[in-house]
Amino acid sequence: MSRSVFYRPLICAGLGLLSWQACAAYQPQSEAALAAASEMECQFNADHSSDCTTTQHYTILTSAGREMLSRIDFSSAETDGFELLKAESTQPGGKPLALASGQIDTRTAPNPEQGFLREKQTSLAFPNLRVGTRISYTVRQHYAAKPLLGEFHAILQFGPKPVRQDSFKITYRATRPIIWRSEQMDDYRFSASADRKKLTIEQKAPVYLNYINEPSIGFIQRVPRVELGSSTDVREYFGPLAQRYQQILGASLPPAGAKAVAGLRDLPPAERVAGLMQYIADNYRYLGDWRATERGYVPFELAQIEQRGYGDCKDLAILLAAMLKASGIKAETAWVSRENVAAPMLIPGTHAPNHAIVRAEVDGKVWWLDPTNPVFNPGRSMPDIQERWAFVSDANGQVREDYIPLEAPDTSLVLDKQEHFDSNGQARVNARIEFSNMELMQLMVADSQNGIASNDQSLCERFTRELRDCQIQREPTAFVTPKTYKVKASLTDLKPLENISGNYFYKAPALEGDWDFLVNYRRNGQLADLYIGDTYTLRYSFTLSGARLDKDIQACNVRSPWFDMDLRSERVKGEYRYHYRLSQKKRWLSHDEIISAPFDAMVGQAKACAEQTRQLVQLKAAGKNT
Template identity: 25%
Template sequence: MQKRFLFLLLSVLVCGGNCWAGETPSYASFTIKPELSKGANAVVRTEETVFTVLSPKSSTERIKRVVTVLNEDGKQHARLVVRYDKLNTVNFIKGTVYDLLGKKVKTLKTAEIKDYSNTSDFSLYEDNRVKVAELSLPSYPYTVEFEYQVTSANMLFYTGWMPLDGEKLAVENASFQVNLPSNMPPLRYHEQKVPGKVSVKQEAGQQVYLWQVNDVKPVEEEVYGPPFRELVPLVRTAPATFEVQGYAGTLETWQALGEWQNKLNAGRDQISEATKQQVQALVKDLPTPEAKVKAIYQFMQNKTRYVSIQLGIGGWQPFEANMVDSKGYGDCKALSNYTKALLEAAGIKSHYALIYAGDDNRPILKDFPNSQFNHVVVAVPTAKDTMWLECTNQMADAGYTGSSTGDRYSLLITPEGGKLVSTPRFTASDNTQLRTVQVKLSAQGSGVGEAFTQFAGLQHEPRGAVVQHYTPDEQLKWLYKNTQIPTFEIKKYTLEKVKGEPLVKEKLQLELPKLASVSGKRLFITPNLMNRWTGVPSSTENRKQEVIWSMSFHDVDSVEYEIPAGYKAESVPQPVKYTSIFGEYKAQVQMKGNKLTYVRQLTMHKGRHAASKYMELVNFLKQVSRADQQQVVLAAETT
């Protein structure tokens, strides 16, 4: 009876007396189901996204989103960010905040909507801007409601839908509706983890597509698992026909996307006769096409710098090669177009190539042609292979794709249109760390040493960046932070980026004050001086997500110790060798005279495996970690 009285009293407070007529507070926090709020920082109460294609030239997108913020960590969901530019206009933004009982407290005022430039640090000029609105209350939980609309003239891109767009977030109800004129081709879409079937119907001269989700619980990434966007409901949409600022195209095939890009590039590859003659003289006596490509690439690097300029169609159309030639700068599109023109002047065929660049290596949906790219490079076919040229980095090596553009798909823009091809995949033998160390150990447990290491492929990139961009003092600080020795002092160092190769050579002269632990007449030493594996994930038997090892590499460490006179090995670890689908490990210690030699090899293979293989990875890394910590005991000989 008492519980019922409290419930009725709360209902009166919430509804202001109106609930007796059957009205229920929409946004009262107590109405959220426990299974949704458990583990959540915020809950989307309702989200309605309506994307309306008006014609191949324009569209509107209206979004209404209501989110209950449960705690401080969920406060980010009380902030609205709307991006716009020359091709996208914000029509309106509305906002309201409600207290825990669902009572309206405040309405967003126009003066509270902030407007900022969204220009990148590396850009000379962009027309990208953002409107930002924030609503909050002093105590949790509270609910915010935002509604806004954007009109777009950039029909290369249709909107996508990801109702669960963050960890520790739940969704009560969300819908995504796309409206197309009946005289346009059907909507092209790609679904991921969406429960139920899309509803498709004809209504008032429109094709109407509707997706809905209900009661979506929070999703969290697991260690060594897929990225978050692979784990949640997601609908991607794309046009069949479109037009951007007078450039019309179709998107049903990769070839068609390339044909549209060719329209944008047409006539923009002209350079002066003087530059052509300069290029031809540069390569005249070079023996191979590869040598000529490298020379022209270096010519471009020495002559230009990267500056991003994004204005309207300029997000996809390069500036003229002549402009880059005279001004000496350009963005990825302009520099790639210019490099292609230089190669053409030397009679070398090349292709402008669209690619998704970045360490996250987001996979391309090969069976869903649309613009999935954010960068442009140049591909040069040769008799042996294709040379890939990154034109925005004045220090990059010709032909090296690396972590930014390697092992992924790129769209070559050929005269016939687009052609999807893959960039080089790195194996463990490409990404090596080869180290030799000479150490002299004293009877007091201290030592001095010299370590020489060669870093190749992906493993050279961090140090390559340090060499290129850091002062000597900054380099030394970086080495202290990134050298894995318990206690050490760097007396002298050299870091050298090998010209023309993805290779860095490092040499360290080290003082090692606590190389060994001393106990009476014994010295305890961990022979693996600089490359101990410590990152072992926690064990779990109910793994849900696939297991991803994201990089192949091969490490070899060879450490030779000169032990003090009068000491001998009392205990030496046995050789170990472990093998799994993830990699191979072996290590051994040998004693010969007064020299103790430790050799360790670890090879890891990039791959994606079933969730059931997670414990195999955990156990393998545990074995590696234990082996890396094994000690040698040296004892003083008694007389």
């Protein structure tokens, strides 16, 4: 059932929020790698800069803790400030020893993979780390004000980690009253001054929370977190930015962009959008230039973006919006949180989103366009921006909150597979496949990244690992997905049947799904929520010939909020056919849903339905007709 979700790591620098991925089933506290005590003081200044002083203590509890503290790095932008006030280590039974200057290294941090970023990095290497060693440091950090930000906003969250947090205390001060919103913060005490310009958050008792033995698609969607700000109005946070975006959009398109728009003028709206997405994909690459850190959340001018031929999310989004508007399509830039886990909105501040996209109205429908993706499926939002809020900047420089809905589970894969068994128990396979939506986008990206020859081999191995003479027939893929994409495959399956004590059994592996995976989740007492990817519908037909099957399966249907499933069979002129449909209707399966009685009943029904395809097969002797 699970589908891998692809996208390049294109999050804009400076806008990020971490999502906590965890392997879950509670890890015992006795296995904690470190014990920590933390104290912080942060000041939101009148000029919208901020200053924080942090004192951190760690005690190494296991050898894994030594590796975690092998080197401690601090990075800061050129316009920010960083000062190491104190660093020392204490061996068991010993006295504190100050860190020598030779074990403190300050240099220019390396550039990220897809951009330029001038940051200074200070690294600490404490000597003689062993179990029982205690290290301590105090740092002071200054964060310069970003342009056009008239409100302060901060996020504090506590994700699972192999650290026993013995104490935590942070005090915020501001020149204006502090507003805060939180979730799952029962383990923390909030104390505010009468004028609300001072807020202290303190841990009530030691906490250890870490998870083990969960699948790779397991996430902890909700973690303790608190957000602080000076307003709860999105317009006050993003209004000045929206006005600057409109100023940039008000400029004339640069020459190449204007020529591209003119060339698409006579096409229908949907084709104009696809043409402009194709133009940006062909002529621009994702590469962020964050050296001018005072730019903050503001894109470059349109002419600068065209001259460079690259940009980050906000640069490419504003260029696309400008070209769409010039072509007569209503388009607005928008800010979203782009990741699988989309936390509920607490405060609509500038640290809530981490990505810029475009909201367009095409033939009376809303399209959410992301020009940083390596493929474009017209009219369908990518799964990493579905089911979440979006802040939209309109033509008047105003900002409103919108919502990107979950996409319907439209058909993603149609498979018509014919298997003819020979007397040796092998099968000649011929198949026709129609790809759409996410299945097609994954195929197209794999073609682009790995090459067609490599991807054809992967297509063959989706049928069976033991094969020969596999041939794939298909047209080249492109950036814009068609409605459907057809592939023909032919191969010899060397082991389509299971031989048990001389008896051959057939089962349709594609119909088994991951039901056992969900059964084991409950059996193993796992705790994470499962991210199962974009909604989809699969339709399969299997035609078996060259053998006799011992029984007809009973038609079965499953209906639930999570999955719908249908299976039936028929005999036609000596052939046996299965017809199967599976619809995944959600992107997430929460822990509470998975352990519920209705979900358990659904899994049991689906598993029983699919297991009917296991059939005793009588092979035809050589030289005889079926």
